[in-house]
Amino acid sequence: MRSKTPDKRLRILDSAVRVFAREGFFKAKVSQIAEDAGLAPGTVYLYFKNKEDLLISVFEERMEEIVSRFRAAVMEHHDPKSRLECLVRMHLSGFQSDPDLAACFQVELRQSSRFMRRGVKGGLQQYLGLIREIVESGRREGVFRKEVSAGLVTHLIFGALDEVVSTWVMSGMKYNLVSLTGQLVDLLTNGIGSGVSVIAKQGLEVDREADRALS
Numbered sequence: 690m691r692s693k694t695p696d697k698r699l700r701i702l703d704s705a706v707r708v709f710a711r712e713g714f715f716k717a718k719v720s721q722i723a724e725d726a727g728l729a730p731g732t733v734y735l736y737f738k739n740k741e742d743l744l745i746s747v748f749e750e751r752m753e754e755i756v757s758r759f760r761a762a763v764m765e766h767h768d769p770k771s772r773l774e775c776l777v778r779m780h781l782s783g784f785q786s787d788p789d790l791a792a793c794f795q796v797e798l799r800q801s802s803r804f805m806r807r808g809v810k811g812g813l814q815q816y817l818g819l820i821r822e823i824v825e826s827g828r829r830e831g832v833f834r835k836e837v838s839a840g841l842v843t844h845l846i847f848g849a850l851d852e853v854v855s856t857w858v859m860s861g862m863k864y865n866l867v868s869l870t871g872q873l874v875d876l877l878t879n880g881i882g883s884g885v886s887v888i889a890k891q892g893l894e895v896d897r898e899a900d901r902a903l904s
Contacts, residue, residue: 698736700726702750705743710789714744714797741801748798751790752812755783760819769827770878773846776823777877778870780850784857785866795855820846824881833881842881849873 704725708717719740723730737743759779766772784791798804821843827833833842853873857866 697726697728697732700728701733701736701743702747705747706751706789706793709744709747709797710792714740714800719743741803744793744798744801745804747793748804748813749811751794752816756812756815756819759816763819763823769823769830769832770874772823772826773877774870774874776820777850777874778867781854781866781870781873784854785862788858788862791854791858791862795851795858817843817847827881833878837881845881846877849877 701722704722705717708722708725712718712721717740719733720730722743723733726733733743737746759776762779763772763775766775784794821839824833824839824842824846828835828839850873853869854866857864
């Protein structure tokens with residue numbers, strides 16, 4: 690399959706997603722990516738240092754695009770719960786509509802030791818930042834709990850989304866991922882919704898060191 694995208698760098702990135710999803714990161718060859726893009730193998734190295742650099746570049750650039758698109762859509766909603774639902778729906782529908790990218794993000798990216806060592810940076814940091822904005826707006830408006838660390842809630846939401854998509858990918862993508870939106874939003878909002886909690890009743894304090902690490 691040859692990409693029609695005129696920009697060679699973008700063609701390589703698009704082809705990398707397809708080849709990584711089909712072959713797996715370790716088995717995939719740069720020559721296969723170049724062939725899919727309709728380019729000579731040496732052309733890939735003009736833009737990327739190696740296969741791992743290409744995999745991480747796919748993640749970083751797609752994440753920046755995703756965050757920009759999600760932010761524009763989320764900010765059209767005026768209440769925190771609607772914003773959260775919008776983000777959850779877009780996250781699930783985005784991966785369902787692009788199964789190759791889902792496989793690449795949820796499975797193959799984890800094969801990169803460089804990525805796993807990097808920690809939270811770049812596009813992922815921006816995405817966590819968007820989730821945190823939703824969480825903090827909900828805390829300000831009194832619809833989300835204030836006694837629980839905003840950082841912890843942010844990672845809880847992202848972790849839930851990540852796990853739901855990973856499970857879908859590992860199951861062979863046999864069911865409608867988007868259909869889980871309502872249940873997932875209900876679980877999240879009922880868990881972080883305002884009201885009397887065990888923490889509030891018992892006067893438990895947030896671990897400040899953990900809170901800083903999650904911020």
